Amino acid sequence: MVQSSPHRSRHSAVYRRSRKHSGFRSHPFVAFLLVASFGILFAGCGQPQSEEDTFTFTEDDVARFREVAGEDEAGSGATTELSPVLTGQTDPEALPKLDLSMAKTYDAVRSGPAAAGEETYRVTNAYLNVRAEPKVTATEVARLTQGDTVEVRDFMDAAWAKVSLGGSKEGYVSTRYIAKLVSEEQLSAERKKYDGVYFVDFGFLNVRKAADAGAEKLGELPGQALVRPISSDKVWARIPFGSGEGYVAVQYLSPFSPQFLVRQDSYRLPIIHYRMSTIGFSVEDLPSHVTALRNAGVTLWTFKDLRQLVLSQEQRDVRVPPTAAILAISDVTAENVQKVAQALKSAGVPATLFIRTAEIGLSGINEKTLLTLLANGHDIQSGGHTGDDLRSLTNAQMELELSQSRALLEEMTGKPVFAIGYPIGGVNDRVIEIAGKQGYLFGVGSSPESTFSRSQFLRLPSFVVSESMTADDIIRTITGKPSALRMRDLSPRSSRPRGQYLAFA
DSSP states (O other), rough: OOOTTTTTSOOOEEEEESSOOOSSEEOOHHHHHHHHHHHHHHTTTSSSSOOOOOOOOOOOHHHHHHHHHOOOOOOOOOOOOOOHHHHHHGGGGGOOOOOOOTHHHHHHOOOOOOTTTOEEEEOOSSEEEESSOOOSTSSSEEEETHHEEEEEEEEEESSSSEESSSSOOOEEGGGGGEEEEHHHHHHHHHHHTTTTTEEEEEEEEESSSSSSSSSSSSEETTTTOOESSEEEEEEEEEEEEEEEEEEEGGEEEEOOHHHHOEEEEEEEEEEEEETTTTTTTTOOOOOOOOHHHHHHTTTTEOOOHHHHHHHHHTOOOOOOOEEEEEEEEEEEOTHHHHHHHHHHHHTTOEEEEEEEEGGGGGSSSSSSHHHHHHTTTOEEEOOOOOOOOOGGGGGHHHHHHHHHHHHHHHHHHHHHOOOOOOOOGOOOHHHHHHHHHHHOOOOOOOOOOOOOEEEGGGGOOOEOOTTOOOOHHHHHHHHHOSSSSSGGOOOOOOOOOOOOOOHHH
């Protein structure tokens, strides 16, 4: 039985699953995060900063920090252990680790098709050896991993390509494990480049002086050799050979073309964004909005659905349904999380919830609440830690805000956190760069657009729902068409949820 002590705080506990026990145990990470945050703040106080990097905190921030650090004079008697960070017994193994294993993949996902005229190819295998010569026994000069890009200088044959690795460094790679990224508009022109090009689909192929199997043999073409016939019929092809011409049997030739990965670069996917901090907004309106959207034929997605789609597009050509839209809710707090959950339950629809990790704790949004939201089909993503405008932070502060918020949520939920809902929609190039380095695939701002490109994945637009908007306004905004039913004509009806909802204790 855990004993209460004056060092314990009511806000500093963050729970996580124990690997050895089926229950929950307290986690000291929130206190650590705030201690580290304030350490960075005070360390930078003596240096001049640009206006963009100005960071301010209020008396409420200091009070919250003291609470989390166990310095609240009132005390609550909660059975939460004092953070090892504060007692000088820091256990590095007890702190959440930031998983950056997908960062490189996400960078590759955000890259669009090659520009016209470029011969940029993507490595499609887990790894790819670069050889000094076009043969498997040649010396390995480099090793590439999936997602790396190379510039193809020439196809030596159907099996090997000469590539540039940057600067003057070159080598040879197997054509089997590279593919050129192209858009749909580029695909036809790229394929046309290889019209009439064939490769020897046999160990070798005799070249004869005439179109006759008994004609004089002029030489051989090795297997995989590329050839563009001058003319051909069903049996023989006339080809350039040496300083003249020759004939080869058509049955041993196969059409050649490099691999292409058709890369969708433009997406039409409106993001319907409910901000709980919007003055006058009531989440109770959400079920009627969802009903009207469904009546208008809109399919509601979460960011988890979008992530799955863009990862699938690395292997095959799949598309966003033309009627899809993402449902996102930000500024979810301990005070409104139950109302949000109930509104979504009434609507029978999953949503992406952007949650600040400062809201997580025994008296805030606890782990049981998060796991219940996940069990009900919702997608939990980061709203940062403090909710401060990221543009106002220094690089070090922003890195801490983004990295530790993500690490904590992933540890508590056991699910990947790959999207950041920028507080108050604040985003610029510096924010985008750091968010990408901290392993985020998507970032959501507040530009009211329905379409975006891959290069905007970390600056996604969203339609923020205001308190005065009706369902008809939302539908007209995202589709350009009025809804089939006006709000006053909607009769309440239940929508079948995707699954049975779990109740909050």
